[in-house]
Amino acid sequence: MTQEDLFKKLIAHSKEYGFIFQSSEIYDGLSAVYDYGQLGAELKNNIKKYWWEAMVRLNDNIVGIDSAIFMHPRIWEASGHIGAFNDPLIDNKDSKKRYRADVLLEEHIAKIEEKIEKEVEKGRKKFAENFDEAKFKETNPNVIRHQNKIADIQNRMNSALNSNDLDALKQLILDCEIVCPVSGTRNWTDVRQFNLMFSLQMGSTAEGANTIYLRPETAQGIFVNFLNVQKTGRMKIPFGIAQTGKAFRNEIVARQFIFRMREFEQMEMQFFVRPGEELKWFEQWKTNRMKWHKLLGLGDENYRFHDHEKLAHYANAATDIEFHFPFGFKEVEGIHSRTDFDLGNHQKYSGKKLQYFDSETGESYVPYVIETSIGVDRMTLLILSAAYREEQLADGEQRIVLRIPPVLAPVKLAVLPLLKKDGLPEKAREILNALKCDFYCQYDEKDSIGKRYRRQDAIGTPFCITVDHKTMEDNTVTVRHRDSMEQQRVAISKIHEIICEQVSFKNIFEQLMM
Numbered sequence: 001m002t003q004e005d006l007f008k009k010l011i012a013h014s015k016e017y018g019f020i021f022q023s024s025e026i027y028d029g030l031s032a033v034y035d036y037g038q039l040g041a042e043l044k045n046n047i048k049k050y051w052w053e054a055m056v057r058l059n060d061n062i063v064g065i066d067s068a069i070f071m072h073p074r075i076w077e078a079s080g081h082i083g084a085f086n087d088p089l090i091d092n093k094d095s096k097k098r099y100r101a102d103v104l105l106e107e108h109i110a111k112i113e114e115k116i117e118k119e120v121e122k123g124r125k126k127f128a129e130n131f132d133e134a135k136f137k138e139t140n141p142n143v144i145r146h147q148n149k150i151a152d153i154q155n156r157m158n159s160a161l162n163s164n165d166l167d168a169l170k171q172l173i174l175d176c177e178i179v180c181p182v183s184g185t186r187n188w189t190d191v192r193q194f195n196l197m198f199s200l201q202m203g204s205t206a207e208g209a210n211t212i213y214l215r216p217e218t219a220q221g222i223f224v225n226f227l228n229v230q231k232t233g234r235m236k237i238p239f240g241i242a243q244t245g246k247a248f249r250n251e252i253v254a255r256q257f258i259f260r261m262r263e264f265e266q267m268e269m270q271f272f273v274r275p276g277e278e279l280k281w282f283e284q285w286k287t288n289r290m291k292w293h294k295l296l297g298l299g300d301e302n303y304r305f306h307d308h309e310k311l312a313h314y315a316n317a318a319t320d321i322e323f324h325f326p327f328g329f330k331e332v333e334g335i336h337s338r339t340d341f342d343l344g345n346h347q348k349y350s351g352k353k354l355q356y357f358d359s360e361t362g363e364s365y366v367p368y369v370i371e372t373s374i375g376v377d378r379m380t381l382l383i384l385s386a387a388y389r390e391e392q393l394a395d396g397e398q399r400i401v402l403r404i405p406p407v408l409a410p411v412k413l414a415v416l417p418l419l420k421k422d423g424l425p426e427k428a429r430e431i432l433n434a435l436k437c438d439f440y441c442q443y444d445e446k447d448s449i450g451k452r453y454r455r456q457d458a459i460g461t462p463f464c465i466t467v468d469h470k471t472m473e474d475n476t477v478t479v480r481h482r483d484s485m486e487q488q489r490v491a492i493s494k495i496h497e498i499i500c501e502q503v504s505f506k507n508i509f510e511q512l513m514m
Contacts, residue, residue: 003326003327004326004327006326006388007256007257007326007327007385009388009390010257010326010384010385010388013400013458014040014257014384015037017459018038018039018040018459019037019039019040019043019384020034020035020037020040020258020380021034021035021036021037022034022035023035032251032255032260032261032262033261033262033263034257034258034261034377039410039411039459040380040410042410042440043380043383043384043404043408043409043410044265044376044380046407046408046409046410047376047379047380047383047408048244048265048267048376049505050408050505050508051244051267051292051374051379052064052242052244052267053505053509054292054505054509054512055240055242055269056242057509058512058513059240061235061236061238061239061240062239062240062241062242062269062271063229063233063235063239063240063241063242064241064242064243065221065222065225065229065241065242065243066244066245067218067221067222067224067225067243067245068221069214069215069245069246070202070212071212071213071215071220071221071224072212073210073211073212073213074349074350075220075224075346076197076220077349078345078346078348078349079220079223079342079345079346080313080314080345081197081213082195082197082213085195085196085197085216086193086194086195086196087100087102087193087194087196087251087252088100088101088102088161088169088191088192088193089101089191089192089193089194089252090104090170090173090188090189090190090191090192091188092180092182092183092185092187092188092189093185093187093188093189094180094183094185094187095180095182095183095185097180097181097182097183098252099180100252101166101169101170101173101191102157102169104173104178105169105172105173105176108176108178109150109153109154110328112146112149112150112153113146113150113328115142115146116137116143116146116147119140119142119146120133120136120137120143123136123140153172153176154309156172157169157172158309158310160172161310162310164193166190166191166192166193167190167191169191170188170191173188173191174186194252195250196216196249196250196251197213197214197216197248197249197250198213198214198249198250199211199212199214200212200213200214214247214248215247215248216247216248216249217247217266217268217373218243218247218266218268219270219342219371219373221243221245222241222243222270223270223342223346223369224346224350225241226241226272226343226354226367227352227354229241230272230356236359237272237273237274237356237358238271238273238277238281239271239272240270240271240272241269241270241272242267242268242269243267243268244265244266244267244268244376245265245266246263246264246265246266247264247265247266248262248263248264249262249264256325256327256330257381258377258378258380258381259325259327259330259377259378259381261377264375264377265375265377266373266374266375266376267373267374267375267376267379268371268372268373268374269371269372269373270338270342270369271285271369271370271371272356272367272368272369273367273368273369273370274358274361274365274367274368275340275365275366275367275368276368277368278317278339278368278369278370279316279317279337281337282317282337282370285335285372286305286319286335288512289321289333289335289374290303290305290321291511291512292512293321293323293332293333295508295511295512296383296405296407296408296508297405298383298386298405299386301324302323302324303321303322303323303324304321304322304329305319305320305321305322306320306322306329306331307319308320312336313341314338314339314341314342315336315338315341316337316339317336317337318334318335318336318337319334319335320332320333320334320335321333321334321335323382323385323386325381325382325385326385330378331378332374332375332379332382333372333373333374333375334371334372334373334374335370335371335372335373336370336371336373337368337369337370337371338368338369338370338371339368339369340366340367340368340369342369343366343367343369344366347366354366383404383405383408384404386403387402387403387404388400388402389402389403399454399457399458400454400457400458401457401458401460401482401483402457402458402459402460403460403482403483404460406462406502406503407502407503407504407505407508409460409461409462409503410440410460411440411441411442411459411460411461412439412441412461412462412463412503413435413439413441413442413461413462413463413464413465413499414441414442414443414444414452414456414461414463414464414465415428415429415431415432415435415441415442415443415444415465415467416428416443416444416445416449416452416465416466416467417445417466417467417468418449418466418468418469420445422472423472424467424468424469424471424472425445427467427471427472428443428445428465429443431465431467431477431492431495434496435495435496435499438496438500439499439503442461444456449466452464453485456482460482461482462481462482462483462502462503463479463480463481463482463498463499463502464479464480465477465478465479465480465495466487471492475491475492475493476489476490476491476492477489477490477492477495479495
């Protein structure tokens with residue numbers, strides 16, 4: 001099965017089992033906008049809880065806020081979004097389809113990287129246990145040629161983007177002989193910039209209305225509340241402010257399911273530090289954030305850092321944490337050293353001082369900022385992508401299972417009476433009622449026990465509790481484990497302890513604090 005086929009199956013599975021639906025589907029849908037179903041909402045909330053508690057509960061010097069979506073329009077002037085929040089777009093004259101120029105080039109680079117991986121795979125088969133991947137990449141002429149080609153494309157693209165040379169960007173697309181995925185032609189328009197912010201009118205009458213914007217990021221709500229939080233919370237540098245919330249971007253090339261949407265949710269933390277110490281904290285947050293991801297146990301090899309060669313005008317360091325999605329390695333979280341750009345500009349545009357008096361040094365200064373920004377929707381897609389499995393069982397049957405980390409699983413356990421008689425349903429309900437105050441549970445008595453196990457596998461439920469006739473005799477139940485499918489007989493009084501050990505954040509948080 002190709003990665004493209006896998007991704008299509010994942011999208012279909014997400015709808016079939018109540019994770020994600022196309023928005024406004026009964027009206028033929030709204031492009032690049034999605035609704036979260038009953039299980040998707042639970043998964044998303046669990047992800048946000050994992051992030052929030054890791055940020056706010058585990059760090060004495062980080063607090064959380066919830067700022068408004070509607071903000072004064074001058075904020076977006078100060079942040080640079082009105083003047084510079086643009087994507088370079090290019091159209092194919094034959095298909096009439098529009099693309100981001102940089103995305104076309106990144107996808108072209110990804111295809112060259114696939115060629116490198118094929119060469120590596122050939123080498124691995126040829127040399128078997130004697131294969132040295134690093135040495136092979138350094139010496140194989142085909143790999144070296146592909147790597148040089150990638151480096152040349154990246155250098156030219158970064159140079160064009162940094163200097164806003166749109167003609168050079170188009171020429172690079174032509175030189176790479178990139179074709180439109182729909183028409184298959186290279187009949188391209190010129191590249192032009194397109195602002196991504198949604199604007200709307202606020203006011204009681206059309207004549208008196210003011211133009212405001214739906215926020216394209218949540219970070220600015222943190223910056224304009226810097227002094228409010230610092231003073232009321234008696235915060236001392238270094239300290240951070242965390243926030244989750246909706247953001248909106250008029251993405252022209254929205255694609256890859258919920259990876260790139262027009263309405264999405266972010267989890268951002270801005271960490272305020274002394275000028276001159278920002279790069280030390282940048283490295284520390286890189287380490288901390290990667291550890292947060294890897295502790296979910298989805299495979300260390302699926303993560304990598306991608307350091308930015310093209311830096312935003314306000315940054316002096318930036319990196320992305322990328323995950324290996326079915327469509328390649330893509331960004332899931334950004335970590336940026338934003339210098340004093342944000343607070344400095346808001347101080348300039350508002351006329352209000354946004355400085356911190358440092359009692360240790362006896363000086364006032366505009367703090368520098370380290371930002372960590374992660375998309376909730378991308379994180380949800382990451383979890384689903386990593387969890388989806390089609391497994392061939394020993395008896396010849398096949399099962400579809402979502403191996404979602406138990407701490408994030410939407411449903412923690414299902415209580416299943418073996419039969420709908422002999423008091424088994426009543427006993428199962430009794431067990432359910434004892435557990436549902438602590439865990440999100442499901443009750444299911446329809447169909448054979450095997451079919452019910454398969455349903456729970458398909459939604460990622462880590463544990464199934466089966467109530468049978470032996471339960472009525474000795475107060476024991478069968479606990480079935482999702483991943484191994486092993487079953488163990490335990491006392492009803494032990495269920496809570498067994499489930500809690502696996503679905504609590506405690507074990508992860510203890511490792512995160514090391």
